[in-house]
Ligand SMILES: O=C(O)CCC(=O)C(=O)O
């Protein structure tokens with residue numbers, strides 16, 4: 001017997017897209033995989049197959065196999081019409097890691113019959129990637145993950161017979177796990193598109209009504225994603241992820257107004273995707289509506305102009321030794337710090353202890369076309385990292401130094417996450433974030449033994465997960481709450 005599958009759910013208004021869990025039983029899936037699941041099995045059955053970047057595929061005649069015939073009959077029963085081809089087939093497909101299927105419409109005609117509906121039955125679980133993705137779905141893009149036994153079913157035509165452009169779809173790149181499918185292409189006279197599928201409409205409406213948080217990912221640490229997902233789940237916010245490497249710029253426009261958008265990834269690809277997704281009313285951590293297009297800085301210059309305490313600094317623009325000597329005097333003497341833009345985790349921050357070191361390093365910087373910032377070295381300082389969301393510091397920790405290095409790093413010792421920095425440091429961190437026109441910042445502050453403090457930089461985006469995972473500070477919750485409140489105020493503009 002076939003166990004009762006879960007209700008059919010409608011996922012989008014356009015295309016008419018439905019999903020049902022447990023549509024194929026474990027036994028059916030086992031049978032299909034054993035009979036046709038790879039090249040060897042297909043070859044044994046005398047079935048021709050092809051292999052390319054969309055995986056290994058083969059046409060499986062439906063009538064020859066009672067299991068396939070039963071699955072096809074159930075799909076036709078859901079649709080209320082049958083495939084009118086003389087010899088209907090399932091298309092088997094197995095994607096290898098790295099395989100994808102580019103965006104397309106299933107728009108075909110055979111004889112007089114149109115490809116009215118497509119039904120995919122997933123035979124395996126894809127752990128990461130491999131979703132069937134509908135970038136033009138309305139009211140918002142939808143992704144169906146490959147999960148064993150699941151059915152995805154959609155109409156390629158509208159009820160009036162016209163081709164539904166919202167049915168554009170692709171397979172996202174399979175990154176981890178397995179993706180094997182059988183797809184039933186249901187050809188019929190175009191009038192069949194009038195058919196209605198009986199589905200539980202409620203979940204799609206509820207989801208459409210709830211707030212969406214779209215996260216642009218490109219190799220972001222798993223911990224960051226976990227913290228964001230957890231915060232969304234706790235607030236009933238729908239978490240969605242866009243992989244920059246799978247993004248198709250022909251298919252996507254800005255997100256609908258009121259959508260929350262955040263890009264924890266720092267790659268250029270992720271920046272461009274965020275720009276494409278941002279539009280009127282989309283809510284981000286930028287104070288300005290077009291903030292995603294701006295790059296300002298360097299931090300020391302902007303912060304200094306706003307009256308925020310920064311270490312004394314000057315541009316490393318020259319190899320002229322006379323000028324460089326004056327720079328060193330101006331910075332209070334050796335050692336000094338040389339900082340190149342773009343690094344993270346302390347990479348690109350150099351301590352210069354001698355004029356010989358300065359001259360030789362500057363010759364190299366100039367020849368490489370780089371212009372570092374030179375700044376005063378603050379000895380015996382405590383390095384604080386403050387995570388600012390909006391007008392508050394919501395997470396903090398103290399960095400430590402290792403022997404034989406001057407740079408600092410975070411630790412996994414909860415003690416470093418307990419005592420908040422002094423109130424004036426918290427105030428500087430908030431002011432520094434605001435000065436850079438963002439509402440999220442990982443602010444580095446040095447506190448000298450004298451009590452004076454200096455803001456080094458504001459990282460945006462920044463790594464914040466450890467404040468949650470080691471320190472227990474609910475940084476993710478503060479981030480989502482901030483964006484939701486901003487959306488409610490109509491703050492995305
Ligand atoms: O494998 C998928 O998710 C989509 C496949 C597809 O669109 C097709 O075979 O036409």
Ligand SMILES: [Fe+2]
Pocket residue numbers: 104105106118169
């Ligand atoms: Fe397709």
